[in-house]
Amino acid sequence: DAEITQSPRHKITETGRQVTLACHQTWNHNNMFWYRQDLGHGLRLIHYSYGVQDTNKGEVSDGYSVSRSNTEDLPLTLESAASSQTSVYFCASSESRGSTDTQYFGPGTRLTVL
Amino acid sequence: SQQGEEDPQALSIQEGENATMNCSYKTSINNLQWYRQNSGRGLVHLILIRSNEREKHSGRLRVTLDTSKKSSSLLITASRAADTASYFCATGGSARQLTFGSGTQLTVLP
Numbered sequence: 498d499a500e501i502t503q504s505p506r507h508k509i510t511e512t513g514r515q516v517t518l519a520c521h522q523t524w525n526h527n528n529m530f531w532y533r534q535d536l537g538h539g540l541r542l543i544h545y546s547y548g549v550q551d552t553n554k555g556e557v558s559d560g561y562s563v564s565r566s567n568t569e570d571l572p573l574t575l576e577s578a579a580s581s582q583t584s585v586y587f588c589a590s591s592e593s594r595g596s597t598d599t600q601y602f603g604p605g606t607r608l609t610v611l
Numbered sequence: 612s613q614q615g616e617e618d619p620q621a622l623s624i625q626e627g628e629n630a631t632m633n634c635s636y637k638t639s640i641n642n643l644q645w646y647r648q649n650s651g652r653g654l655v656h657l658i659l660i661r662s663n664e665r666e667k668h669s670g671r672l673r674v675t676l677d678t679s680k681k682s683s684s685l686l687i688t689a690s691r692a693a694d695t696a697s698y699f700c701a702t703g704g705s706a707r708q709l710t711f712g713s714g715t716q717l718t719v720l721p
Contacts, residue, residue: 528707539699539713540654547707555708587653591707598703599644602653
């Protein structure tokens with residue numbers, strides 16, 4: 498069955514370190530998204546991609562970067578981790594079909610920055 | 612800022628009762644979707660309603676959409692303990708993105 502996976506599921510790191518969160522989908526979806534979820538804020542869009550070599554900034558992109566070298570993967574990099582980036586990170590994918598854009602989510606990565 | 616805002620933020624009901632959650636949004640949309648999130652898990656799509664639809668059903672779920680009021684409601688009938696979760700509305704516009712609200716935490720007591 499097609500799925501979307503994230504790794505690691507839990508990560509503890511120190512302030513200033515570079516961290517990369519992996520996202521891999523086997524849906525063959527063109528669209529991929531990274532969100533962060535914090536209490537009181539719901540899901541906020543960090544970066545998104547509509548296809549290979551395409552990346553775009555979302556609402557809260559400062560301090561994050563992504564790259565899309567193939568259809569299946571969209572890794573999220575925190576260039577220099579900050580305590581404010583402690584959060585739960587979700588990756589999602591979708592295949593545009595007219596006006597639907599239903600998204601399929603990974604299980605999430607809980608990141609703690611000390 | 613978020614497009615959708617759910618109301619109430621938290622809802623606690625007894626098993627067998629109906630649960631109603633509301634979502635308001637600000638700009639024009641192509642569709643509105645509802646997702647469920649169980650504790651510690653990713654979001655799961657429940658139902659989608661297009662902007663030209665007023666009501667949609669799926670099993671025990673009923674969604675309504677009022678584009679003139681920019682609002683939607685999700686009704687879960689005959690709630691079960693397994694329905695305990697957070698529920699999010701998400702609006703889709705002309706781009707391929709979704710904008711999520713802050714969610715309603717539903718607790719169904721056995």
